[in-house]
Amino acid sequence: EPEVTQTPSHQVTQMGQEVILRCVPISNHLYFYWYRQILGQKVEFLVSFYNNEISEKSEIFDDQFSVERPDGSNFTLKIRSTKLEDSAMYFCASNPRGGGTTDTQYFGPGTRLTVL
Amino acid sequence: GENVEQHPSTLSVQEGDSAVIKCTYSDSASNYFPWYKQELGKGPQLIIDIRSNVGEKKDQRIAVTLNKTAKHFSLHITETQPEDSAVYFCAASGPRDTGKLIFGQGTTLQVKP
Numbered sequence: 001e002p003e004v005t006q007t008p009s010h011q012v013t014q015m016g017q018e019v020i021l022r023c024v025p026i027s028n029h030l031y032f033y034w035y036r037q038i039l040g041q042k043v044e045f046l047v048s049f050y051n052n053e054i055s056e057k058s059e060i061f062d063d064q065f066s067v068e069r070p071d072g073s074n075f076t077l078k079i080r081s082t083k084l085e086d087s088a089m090y091f092c093a094s095n096p097r098g099g100g101t102t103d104t105q106y107f108g109p110g111t112r113l114t115v116l
Numbered sequence: 117g118e119n120v121e122q123h124p125s126t127l128s129v130q131e132g133d134s135a136v137i138k139c140t141y142s143d144s145a146s147n148y149f150p151w152y153k154q155e156l157g158k159g160p161q162l163i164i165d166i167r168s169n170v171g172e173k174k175d176q177r178i179a180v181t182l183n184k185t186a187k188h189f190s191l192h193i194t195e196t197q198p199e200d201s202a203v204y205f206c207a208a209s210g211p212r213d214t215g216k217l218i219f220g221q222g223t224t225l226q227v228k229p
Contacts, residue, residue, distance in 0.1 A: 004159075031215050043160065043205060043219040056214040091159050095215045104150065105217060107159035 002026045004108035006092050012114045013082055021077045021111045023092030031095040032075045033105065034067065036060070036088040043091065049075065082115045089113075118143050120208050122220025130228050135193045137223045139206035142187070148209040149182060149189045150217070153202045160205060164191070196227045 005024045013019050025032050034046040047057045049067050066078045075094075079086055092108040119142040129135050141149075147168035152160035166173045166180045166189065173180050179192040189208075193200055203222045210216035 033215070035217075035219075042221045043207075043217075045210070045216050045218065048214040048216055050214070056210070056212055056216050104162055104165065105215060107152070107161070109157075109159045 004092055004094055004106050006090075006108040006111050008111060009109065010112045010114070012116065015084060015115055016081050019079050019082055019113060021079075021090050021092075021113070023075045023077075023108055024073055025075055025092065025094030026096075026106060027073070029094035029096050029106075031055075031097070032067075032069070033093040033095070034077045035091045035093065035107075037091065037110075038088045046077070046090075079113075082113075084115050087113060087115045118208075118210060118218045120206060120218050120220040122206050122223060124223060125221060126224045126226070128226045128228065129196050131196060131198060133196055135191075135196055135200070135225055135227075137191045137204055137206070137225075138188065139190070139208075139220050140186075140188050141208040141218070143208070143211050143218075144184075144187065145211035146208040146218075149180070150207050151178075151180060151191050152205045152207065154205060154222075155202045163204075193225075196225075198227050198229050201225055201227045 007022045032049045035043050037043045045058050047061045048055045064080045068076050089110045091110045093105045095105045122139045150165035153163045154160045164178050166182050177194045182189045205222050206220040207217040
């Protein structure tokens with residue numbers, strides 16, 4: 001069964017450093033998402049991406065964040081200058097058709113980001 | 117603003133008993149309501165979902181009910197088993213047509229053998 005994959009599973013970085021989290025969505029899906037989950041808290045929406053552009057973003061997704069689909073298979077989340085409060089589990093998700101019919105979103109296993 | 121409230125935060129039941137988790141949502145434009153199960157160290161896994169044109173949906177031991185007027189939806193697990201122990205999240209679709217999901221706070225379900 002196809003699944004969303006994410007790398008690395010755990011990333012440790014120093015405050016102020018740039019990190020790139022990588023995701024490979026399910027191949028025929030069209031909408032892609034990043035969510036984050038701070039330890040013990042709810043899953044929070046960061047951004048949705050369709051047709052090579054951001055379709056919606058949350059207040060959390062400020063100028064320090066960016067997303068890219070560089071090669072038609074990978075979907076990346078970049079944090080330019082990490083802060084301590086960016087420490088969280090980051091989940092990628094994909095959706096076959098996106099809004100309207102609101103098809104099922106499939107989540108990856110997550111990348112745990114630790115900012116020291 | 118967009119919000120989903122989920123209760124209870126923790127739930128402990130004996131094996132074989134039923135478990136019920138309840139959620140309320142704020143945005144009347146939400147029309148899709150999935151439930152996810154999250155095991156330790158893993159991503160959320162969809163277990164059941166319901167769309168706004170349906171009041172109830174069942175899949176074996178799991179059922180979901182939706183009351184659009186009251187903006188409530190609930191997850192019902194019957195004949196619980198120890199392997200049902202996990203964190204369960206409800207979610208509601210955002211008002212825009214992007215597939216964004218707004219999650220509840222999560223319920224830690226413990227099924228005691």
